[in-house]
Amino acid sequence: MLAAAAGLLVGLFCVLLGPVTPASAHAALVASDPSNGTIVPDAPNKVTLTFSESVQLVSGKIQVIAPDGSRADQGEPQAAAGTVTVPLRSGVGRGTYLVSYRVVSADSHPVAGSLTFSVGAASTPPSESAGTESVDPVVRALIPVGKYLGYAGLVLLIGPVLVLALLWPHRLSRRGASRLVWTGVGLVLGSTVLALWLQAPYTTGTGLFGVSGDDLQDVLGSTFGAVMLVRLGVIVAAGFLLRPLLRGEGGESKADLALLGVLGVAALATWPLTGHPAASPVAGVSVVVDAIHLAAVSVWLGGLVMLVGFLLRRANERELGAILPIWSRWAATAVAALIIAGSVQALIEVASFKGLYASTYGQLILVKIGLAAVVIAMAAVSRRLVRSRAAETGPGPLRRIVLAELAVTAVVLGVTAALVQIPPPRTASAAESGATSTTISQTITDKSVSLQVDVFPATVGNNSLHLYAYTPDNKPLPVVEWTATAALPAKGIEPIEVPLLRITDFHAIGDIALPAAGEWTFKFTVRTSDIDQSTLTMTAKIS
Known part of the structure; x- marks a missing residue:
């Protein structure tokens, strides 16, 4: 297992070094009324901010500061899809006003910034307010690590459960495989709780332990919090249904297995609902495609873990002769789904050929494609080994090639976890167009x-x-x-x-x-x- 362990370490290394710059917002301010830097003759009764995708408000993080330093906003801002309206008090004076904002985009990333406008004539702008804090570096580093652990949990949960339910020889003990599955459950639960905690300082711009009860309550009341709570509930429910399967008592029914499959689909859907697919211009397609992508990776990589960790070492020749052809077909199907789903999602997020080579996101996609090609080549070799078992090649070469597959796919997971912290070219172009005023x-x-x-x-x-x-x-x-x-x-x-x-x-x-x-x-x-x-x-x- 040394190669797989090395791959895991390199994958974590990719996660830690991937987002080396501050996490960028995945939505952009594309317009405002009054516009940034303009002079209006009369004081408006509201400020309107228009973003490239729908956003949610962060309590107390939108302010309009008058030239004398006082608050010009009154009441609570309102958000409708990508438009935020900030009411202003009457009787505001002449001079330059500062609008600072911090909201959360549809893919759960904070969006912060500021702009100015003047009433009557320009003056010295007020000092920057407390609305646009940057992300704490510790929080920024821990978010992709938590996502990586969540992906690893999915791999150790979905693939092994399928193997135990459909391919596991009855004579073999399930103790080791069960520990693997419970590890996956623990990783998913732990990464979800960590994500809920990190979202509070990530959203507000505070430190890791500067979270208040109100901050956590705001997170739990957001779309992100609702999806995370659904994930927790689904995994806990699945845990109860897994117990008879993992014990090998034979108590699981077809109805239980079918319900377990439904819960698995529901759990998979929570990942794209809090990431880039939720903010895609074709969100319905992106969410489905991303869920298929995750499922394919989890089945393929999780099955490889079961093969190298247990079946190739413990199953006899007759059992392997029955298991490996079936697994080979599963792997081929998963690889096909992975390629199709990954290609569709990349086309949506990259949006143009230039975005593939001229952006960090596109460059990481190319790295991921290269690594995936290596793994697919290894899978083709292992498939040939499966077909040649009649020539008694033995499990040794197959086990070595599967270990290599595990090592490289662990790095792929690391690149994937780093990608979620980087804005795709479609939102980066929106940010550029929003930042460039043609007035x-x-x-x-x-x-x-x-x-x-x-x-x-x-x-x-x-x-x-x-x-x-x-x-x-x-x-x-x-x-x-x-x-x-x-x-x-x-x-x-x-x-x-x-x-x-x-x-x-x-x-x-x-x-x-x-x-x-x-x-x-x-x-x-x-x-x-x-x-x-x-x-x-x-x-x-x-x-």
Whole structure:
């Protein structure tokens, strides 16, 4: 068993070194109202945050700080799918506001960040609030370790139970195999309890032992907590049904075995419901595919453990002659399911060919594919050995190749556990698009007017303009008449008049279709009285 033990250690090593950077959020802020960095003429009555996937709130972790450092939010924020609404108190003053947030994405990862907006005029932003703490490094390291132990528990539970129920020779003692299964049960239960505990500091950004009763209560009341409690209940119920099977008393009925199978399916489904598949654009497909992937790995690897640990050493030639062909068919089916399910899931999460080689997630997928190919080649060799047993090759070569399979698949499990802490390319691209604002915001001034100009989305086609007029000391400046034109001299496009609509005394809006990309020249004339007016010019790159 030295090779398998080495594989287990290397797998744990992969888990510990896989997420070497802070765990990244698997959802992204894609929009906000007011938008980040913008100046609005009047104080809004709410702030709206839009994320790339559905999120759940973390108690006390969304704040809006006024320019004077006081809280501008009031009441409780509300979350609906991927939109979070934060109500604001009335009478907030002019200046720059800081919005800090920390929520939990659909795949159970915390999402934290901040943005600013200004009312009337910009000012020095308030200091960062307590909403965006990073993840404690100990917590970050323990989460994938717990997941690895959970995967190992599944392997030691599902595969061995199938072998005991359908392939185990009656004359052999079940004591050692039973201990293996109970170890699997213990690992699944232990990893689930650990996951529930770790989710509290992971969500709030506190240390491992900085968890309060309210934090645990919030976790238990979340979707993540509900799924974990279901897993605990299912495993405990399965434990009672396993007792007669593991004792070899013959007391298990077909109905009990069928119920055990149902509980096994329910337990498997809890893994994808708290991971990337739950946040997939085709969540129903991803959850089913991921459950099949886990089942295939557990049957294949768990069966290998039973073969190398017990059957190849204890079963006689006649028994092995009956067992190995059946197991070989099981393994071939599991490998086929593994390849198909893994390919579908990778296509969904990677989303593009570039994502396969240009992202950490995609690179780990390639590593996993390479390791899986090695294991499949080993499985093909062992299958040939099974077929050649008539030539009396003996169990020795087969046992060695199965040990090698176990060693490599242990490393595959480690890579898998590391993958769950890394955002897939589909969410990373959402984060990039969300972080990149296409609004051009400029302030142009002369001795009497300071004009704030916002152009959105600053691309070829229809665009909106917002104009805000202030005095040089940042007070609203009433405007009697607005005019605006846009030209692209480099491509011979003469000035196009922009129709403007007056919204307030110092705010006007307009729409214009820009037909080509390039450095556009915008000219604005602001008349503030019968005899006073200013003409200001700016350039903006339209892509």
